[in-house]
Amino acid sequence: MVTIFELLLPRRPVSLQAKRLQPWKAYVRAEAAQVWTTSPSDADAFRLTLVYLCNTSPVDIDNIIKPIQDALETVVYPADELITDVDSHRRLFTEPFxxxxxxxLLIQGIAQQQECVYVRVQAGTAQPLQNYL
Structure with a gap:
């Protein structure tokens, strides 16, 4: 897979159930539009990777995926149903890196020591399932 997009969101992510969901999605979309200035990629499949860097009291990792995925739709990729694979990771700043x-960009997030989310989108055909298991 070829990396087509990377972004560092230097804020605490918002959970899918949060009241501040729409402003968070608008923020993610605006940040992505500053980086991805062309039309959405015309690839047939995408892989989304998120790395959430945090201190204590982190947001649930599974609840931050969908808002970011939705916000990137029509900016980086034409439709989120084209995402075949999602990797999400949460790491505390106290862990060794x-x-x-x-x-x-991920190194920059670690160096800043402030909650952030590293986002990477790769285009290409999904690998066979046995490669993931």
């Missing part, structure tokens, strides 16, 4: 192979 091997910075040698991480993307630059």
């Amino acid at each position: 091997d910075l040698t192979s991480l993307p630059i």
